[in-house]
Amino acid sequence: MRSALDTNAKVGALLRDLAAVQTSQQSKWGYKRAAAAILDLDEPLESLLQSDGSLRKIPHVGPSSLRVVHEVLQTGRSETVDRAVGGSTKAGEVARSRELRDNFLSSAQVAEVLRFEKRRGVQLKHYRGDLQMHSEYSDGRVSLEQIVEGCLARGYAYCAVTDHSYGLPIAHGVSMSNLEKQHAEIDALNRRYQARFHMLKGIEANILADGTLDMTAAELRTVDVVLAAPHSKLRVVHDQTARMLAAVSLPGVNILAHPRGRKFGTRPGISADWDQVFERAATLGVAVEIDGDPSRQDLDFELAQRALQAGCLFALDSDAHSIEELRYADTAMAHARLAGIPPARIVNCWALNKLRDWLGEAWRR
Ligand SMILES: [Zn+2]
Structure with missing residues (x-):
């Protein structure tokens, strides 16, 4: 039913997963902040890709979060997150919280849906x-x-x-x-x-x-x-x-x-x-x-x-x-x-x- 794959929502959710398995409060907070920044971007991550393959700077998104962005843009999934979740004791908790993110739209997706005039x-x-x-x-x-x-x-x-x-x-x-x-x-x-x-x-x-x-x-x-x-x-x-x-x-x-x-x-x-x-x-x-x-x-x-x-x-x-x-x-x-x-x-x-x-x-x- 959606007009396109919502990459920002996907990456935002993965960064929340990563936050959930962190042991230090500081990195938990960092990933959560990065997730919020990406969910609130008004453009899709794809459009931030530059010709040399790097991404335009996103405020509040650090290098380890950026790695997840690149993985998703290249492969549709994140090995980093899979590994971190798989190796933690919180895999069950993460799986449950994933179900609680169904049908949430990122800001970029909202903008895209509203822009698409032909939709009834x-x-x-x-x-x-x-x-x-x-x-x-x-x-x-x-x-x-x-x-x-x-x-x-x-x-x-x-x-x-x-x-x-x-x-x-x-x-x-x-x-x-x-x-x-x-x-x-x-x-x-x-x-x-x-x-x-x-x-x-x-x-x-x-x-x-x-x-x-x-x-x-x-x-x-x-x-x-x-x-x-x-x-x-x-x-x-x-x-x-x-x-x-x-x-x-x-x-x-x-x-x-x-x-x-x-x-x-x-x-x-x-x-x-x-x-x-x-x-x-x-x-x-x-x-x-x-x-x-x-x-x-x-x-x-x-x-x-x-x-x-x-x-x-x-x-x-x-x-x-x-x-x-x-x-x-x-x-x-x-x-x-x-x-x-x-x-x-x-x-x-x-x-x-x-x-x-x-x-x-x-x-x-
Ligand atoms: Zn209320």
Whole structure:
């Protein structure tokens, strides 16, 4: 389904393997940093090859990481990594973490997918606003005004600020009294920006183990956009279909955010009968999210395609915690394009009025 082999993702993953088998903290850190640098490159490694066979310099990538790059470019695999992993006591651990890197795209691959105009499905020009981001009211690092300016710079017409709910103290969840302050601030910003931009009031509510949320219905009614997202029991293997079905069935829920809760190379997230969850979400008109944070990429293009077949709506969001991270929406967009999702099925591509109507419907089911 992918347009080309994602060499950067492959090398990034191999360097993470190499990091995992290091005994010194310093070399562990060095390989991890090199992996991150390569995953974040905006060009494929192939294009950094110079005519004499050497590579153009990549910041944070040292000589021993470069050797792995050369091996992969020449042979498609890395003998250095194979040997290091094979000779270590951590081969089993490495094999398990490899499974946790499936369907993650490198930044270069994201750029390549978005550049390829002929592919059917959504394009950047269709995208009107981002519906998951965090401000200084919870664990984000930016003010609401900075968010408006950052979104305008990306050409958006609207966004939703979705700070964590008070039930998630680890992410500095916003108290109801601070949420009230935030809403007053949003009202003032919307008056100031008028038709140029509209900020929606959102919340990222936490899905508890039984599938209910950590906020009451009355509290949820104070916002325009309710994201329901799992942040616990993301490493357990037992089936959690019932939990996810319960969450999408709650009145007021608009978007099932980062549905699996997976993390690159470290955490599998929830196992569930996703087709059943998607079917329920489609019936109820709840959108499923493609979270574009590079370490999440959740749903990925493969699951997103199954959700598309089930008839789901989608939200493509950055999950940004800074202005710089607003570009993570591109990663979500790339997965959507790989899954072939048309703009009509993506709520971020709708005009604000249509979006608002749909948001309100969540209370009428
Ligand atoms: Zn979250």
